[in-house]
Amino acid sequence: xxxxxxxxxxxxxxxxxxxxxxxxxxxxxxxxxxxxxxxxxxxxxxxxxxxxxxxxxxxxxxxxxxxxxxxxxxxxxxxxxxxxx
Numbered sequence: 001x002x003x004x005x006x007x008x009x010x011x012x013x014x015x016x017x018x019x020x021x022x023x024x025x026x027x028x029x030x031x032x033x034x035x036x037x038x039x040x041x042x043x044x045x046x047x048x049x050x051x052x053x054x055x056x057x058x059x060x061x062x063x064x065x066x067x068x069x070x071x072x073x074x075x076x077x078x079x080x081x082x083x084x085x
Contacts, residue, residue, distance in 0.1 A: 003051045005035070006061065009070040010044040019067065020048055028052065028060040047074075 008020070024032045030052030037046045050057050064071050 001051055002054050002057065003049055004057055005047065005049045005074040007072045007074060008046045008048055008064060010046065011068050012042045014067060014069065015039060015041075015044045019064070019069070020046060024050065024060045024063075027063065028056045030056050030060050032060075 010019075020032045020034060024030055030050050033049040033051070035047040035049055037044065039045075050060060052060075061071050061073075
């Protein structure tokens with residue numbers, strides 16, 4: 001099992017949806033762990049750690065992007081880069 005960290009920026013229409021907490025685990029068999037979040041009426045920024053098989057993590061990230069979530073991978077050194085998916 002692998003663990004990767006991401007910053008996810010959710011658009012307004014997805015703020016109230018339990019995408020990270022429910023859908024990622026059920027659809028892709030990964031374990032999401034919300035590490036921090038800042039939520040307003042118009043935007044949500046969530047730091048999430050996703051644990052699972054590398055291909056399943058990539059599929060989960062691709063799904064988030066398809067929904068309109070902006071996903072940025074955080075490497076171990078603390079800098080950000082674009083996700084591989």
